[in-house]
Amino acid sequence: MAAMNALDPLPKPDSAPFEAFRVRRAGEGPPPTPLVFASPHSGRVYPEDMMSAAALDALSIRRSEDALVDDLIAEAPAHGAAFIAAGYARAYIDLNREPFELDPTMFADELPEFARSRTARVAAGLGAIARVVSEGQEIYRRKLTFAEARTRIEGAHRPYHEALRALIAEAQAAHGFAILVDWHSMPAAAAKAGARDRPADIVLGDRFGAACAGVLTARVEREFEALGYRVARNTPYAGGYTTEHYGQPSRRAHALQIEINRALYLDEATLSPTRGFAALKAHIERLTAALAAADWSALKAA
Numbered sequence: 001m002a003a004m005n006a007l008d009p010l011p012k013p014d015s016a017p018f019e020a021f022r023v024r025r026a027g028e029g030p031p032p033t034p035l036v037f038a039s040p041h042s043g044r045v046y047p048e049d050m051m052s053a054a055a056l057d058a059l060s061i062r063r064s065e066d067a068l069v070d071d072l073i074a075e076a077p078a079h080g081a082a083f084i085a086a087g088y089a090r091a092y093i094d095l096n097r098e099p100f101e102l103d104p105t106m107f108a109d110e111l112p113e114f115a116r117s118r119t120a121r122v123a124a125g126l127g128a129i130a131r132v133v134s135e136g137q138e139i140y141r142r143k144l145t146f147a148e149a150r151t152r153i154e155g156a157h158r159p160y161h162e163a164l165r166a167l168i169a170e171a172q173a174a175h176g177f178a179i180l181v182d183w184h185s186m187p188a189a190a191a192k193a194g195a196r197d198r199p200a201d202i203v204l205g206d207r208f209g210a211a212c213a214g215v216l217t218a219r220v221e222r223e224f225e226a227l228g229y230r231v232a233r234n235t236p237y238a239g240g241y242t243t244e245h246y247g248q249p250s251r252r253a254h255a256l257q258i259e260i261n262r263a264l265y266l267d268e269a270t271l272s273p274t275r276g277f278a279a280l281k282a283h284i285e286r287l288t289a290a291l292a293a294a295d296w297s298a299l300k301a302a
Contacts, residue, residue, distance in 0.1 A: 020156045022070075023163055024083040030174040033292045034299075035081035036167045037073050039183045040095035040160070040242060041066035043086035049148065050092050055141035056133065059271075061091050064133045066185040067271045069260070072281050073183050079285065080292040081181075082167045086160065090130070091139060093152040095160050096182070096240040097121060097128040100153065106131050108143035128157065134187060168246060168253060176300040177252035179216060179291070182242045188263035190236055200232035201264060205239035205257035211247025212254035215298055220256060223290050227283045254299060 021043075026032050042065060046058060054061065070085035077083050086095055101116045106129065111117060117127075125132035129149055132138055164180075171178035191199040202224050206217045221231050239247070239257040247255030262268055265277040 020087050021160045021163060022083075022085050022087065023167070024077045025167075026077045026080045026082060031080070031082055031167075031171050033080035034171045034175040034177055034179045034296060035076070035288070035291060036164070036171055036178060036180045037076040037081045037083050037183060037288075038164060038180060038242065039066065039070040039073060039085040041086065041090040041184055042068065042070040043088045043090060043092075045087050046089050046092060053140050053142050053144065056137055056139055060137060061089070061133055061139060062271055063135075063268070064091050064130065065089060065271070066183075067262070067266055068273060068277070069183050069185050072260070072265070072277075072284055073288075075281075075285050076288050079288040081288055082171070084160070084164055084167060086156075088152075088156045091133065092129075093156045094126070094128050094130060095157055096184075096242050097126075098241055099128060099157045099161075100149075101127045101241075102129060102149055103127050103131050106140065106144055107146055107149070109146050111146055128153065164242075164246070172252060175296075177254065177296070179212075179296070179299070180242070180246050180253070180255040181220075181291075182239075182255060182257045184237070184257060184259045185262045185266070186237065186259040187268065188261055191259075191261040191263070198230060199261060199263075201229040201261045202231045203235070203237050203259040204231060204233050205237045205243055205259065206234065206255075207239045207243055207247060208234055211239055211243045211249070212256050213249050213299055216254050216256055216296075219291070219294060220258070220287070223287045227286065229283075252299065 098116050100114060101119055101122055102111055103122045104111050104117045121127055130139060168178045168180060204217055204220060206212050224231050237259045243255045243257045246253055265274055265280045267274055
């Protein structure tokens with residue numbers, strides 16, 4: 001795929017094909033580890049149909065991204081983990097939401113009965129198509145249509161989750177279980193929530209134990225702490241749609257959400273990497289290698 005500016009619209013039909021998401025496996029044949037790494041919120045493509053309807057400038061909208069998280073975990077396949085990352089921006093279509101989790105106030109026409117319009121995320125303006133960005137600013141200057149929403153869902157959300165399900169199924173077929181790690185980043189201000197002395201560097205979300213076996217959360221916590229990071233569990237983020245939907249320990253599918261404090265690696269005003277980026281990336285590689293080498297037989301027996 002040709003290089004693309006983060007704020008460029010989609011390529012024209014005669015240019016290099018755009019990928020709604022990227023998948024990289026750890027090589028040919030069965031996956032060497034049960035690990036699947038996902039980054040659903042790091043996409044940086046803002047199509048023209050979105051930007052022409054937007055009331056905000058591109059940088060303001062971009063602050064909702066989990067900026068550069070896909071780059072932080074990009075070496076996962078070299079350590080045996082499958083990798084999937086969004087191409088479209090989170091504000092265009094949020095892959096960590098139910099597909100039809102939509103806010104009826106955003107649309108000029110009525111939503112179908114199957115739309116999920118009464119969830120807490122919709123009420124906060126953060127459904128599958130977000131109404132607001134991080135500081136509560138309204139994204140759009142006009143009402144959208146349900147046809148626009150369906151295009152985004154069918155063109156990006158559905159194929160992303162089909163690909164993610166396939167990666168999980170491949171891991172289960174090869175190892176008897178799968179470990180999905182859903183990678184995110186959080187604003188530095190959010191990282192202070194619940195902090196008694198200093199903000200958390202890392203927040204692990206396992207839906208309070210419902211999305212994965214406790215040994216997985218505990219192992220990731222120990223690895224991060226050994227690297228010098230302050231780790232919290234489930235506060236302020238316990239896991240989103242991906243963690244809840246795919247985390248089914250009784251079916252040997254374990255899902256854990258990892259939130260990284262952006263202050264560790266990012267200038268939140270400019271969305272540029274800081275000096276901390278390289279160190280954090282190296283530490284994530286060490287974590288990945290440790291997880292790949294770990295004995296997970298307890299998960300297979302669960």
